[in-house]
C-alpha cells in the first residue's frame with residue numbers, strides 16, 4: 016500500500032491553475048551552511064504529503080505550499096555520498112548522480128550555451144517550488160525570496176510559472192491532457208494508462224515487477240542503514256524557450272500546426288478527428304494508434320504526441336497479442352508532466368490571425384518550464400528523449416526529429432505527413448531552445464526531515 020502521508024503531494028497533484036509557482040533554483044553557501052539548514056528546517060512545515068483517506072493534501076490551508084528537491088551535488092554538499100560523512104551503502108542511479116550536464120550526449124544538449132545549470136557556478140543544489148494563490152502570490156513571492164536570500168542561499172535562477180486560463184501552452188495548444196495514472200491512488204478502468212506506483216515513486220514495484228533503484232546510506236539505527244529513496248521521486252526540470260512567432264509563421268494553416276502536435280488546438284486528437292477540430296473530443300485520451308491509425312494517415316508518426324508516447328504503435332506487428340505486448344512495454348516509459356508556462360502570455364487572437372504580438376515591444380522570452388516525475392531517469396525521461404523524441408529514424412522515419420525537439424540542427428529538421436494520394440515532406444525550423452535544467456530528487460517526507468535535520472533519527 017502507498018504511504019501517501021510520506022510522499023510529496025506534487026507527485027499526485029499539480030496545484031490548480033489558480034496557484035502560481037515560484038521555482039527557485041538555489042545553491043548552498045559553504046560558509047553559511049548552518050544558517051541555510053536552519054531555514055530549510057523551518058520550511059519543512061510547508062511541504063505537504065497526502066492524506067491516506069481523503070487523498071487530498073494532509074494539511075489545513077497553508078500560507079503557501081512547497082516542493083523541495085536536491086541535485087546530487089546538493090546532497091553531496093550536505094555530506095551524503097561516496098566521500099561524505101554519510102556514505103552510501105548503495106548509491107543512487109547513475110543518471111541522477113552524474114546530473115543532466117553529464118548526460119548531454121544522450122539528451123542532445125549543449126550545456127555550454129545554457130543560461131543556467133550548465134556550469135559549476137550555475138548548477139543548482141536544490142529547488143524550492145513555492146505555490147501560492149494567484150491573488151496573494153506577489154507578496155508571498157517577495158517575502159519568500161527575501162527569506163532564502165537572508166538565509167544565505169544563492170539564487171542561480173528563479174522562474175515564475177503559471178497556467179494559461181484555458182490550459183494552453185505558448186503555441187496555442189491545450190496541454191496537460193494525457194497523464195499516466197497511479198495504481199493504488201487513482202481509480203481507473205483505463206488499464207493502458209494505469210501504471211504501477213514504482214514507475215513514479217521509489218519503494219514500490221514497477222511495471223517490470225521489480226523495485227526501482229533506491230539509495231541507502233549508513234545510519235546509527237539497528238539495521239545500520241537508512242533508505243533515502245523510499246517514497247521519493249526524481250524530478251527533471253528543463254527551461255524550454257518557445258518562439259511563438261516562428262511557430263506561427265512556419266505553420267500558417269491550422270492543420271499544419273495540428274499535425275506537428277498530433278492534437279488540434281482544443282486538444283482533440285487527430286487520430287479521432289483528422290479533418291477538423293472537434294471541441295467535444297478536447298480531453299479525449301482513449302485512442303490507440305495501431306487500431307485507429309496504423310500508418311499515421313491521421314496523426315503523423317513523427318508528431319509530438321506520437322513520439323513522446325507511441326502507445327501501441329509498432330509498425331511491424333500485426334497480431335493482437337503483440338499489440339498488447341507493445342502497450343505493456345510502453346508503460347515502462349511513461350512520465351508525469353508538471354510543467355508551467357513562463358514569460359508573457361500569448362493572446363488567443365494571435366493564433367486566430369491577429370498580429371497582436373507587438374513587434375515594437377522589446378523581445379521578452381517565454382516558454383515552458385518543463386517538469387516531469389519518474390522513478391527511473393534512465394528508463395523514463397532519458398529513454399523518451401533518446402529513443403523517441405530525438406531519434407532520427409523513429410518508427411521508420413528518415414532523418415527527422417520531434418518538431419519540438421531542442422536539438423540544434425535546422426537543416427535536418429524534416430517532417431513527414433503521410434497522406435493519400437500524396438505524402439508530404441517539409442522542412443521545419445527550430446521552435447524550442449533549451450535554456451537550462453537539472454535532475455532533482457524529491458525525497459519522501461521522512462527522508463526530507465532526515466536530510467535537512469543533519470541525519471538525526473526520524
Ligand code: HEM
Pocket residue numbers: 184185186188189190191192193194255256257276278282319320321323324350382383385396399400404419447
Ligand atoms: C516547449 C516544449 C513542449 C511543448 C510546447 C509541448 C507541448 C505538448 C502538447 C501540446 C501536448 C499534447 C497535450 C497533452 O496530451 O498534454 C504534449 C504532450 C506530451 N508531451 Fe510535450 N511539449 C513540450 C516538450 C516535451 C518534452 C521535452 C517531452 C519529453 C520528454 C514531452 C513529453 C510529452 C508527453 C509524454 C506527452 C503526452 C503524449 C501522450 O500521452 O499522448 N513534451 N506536449
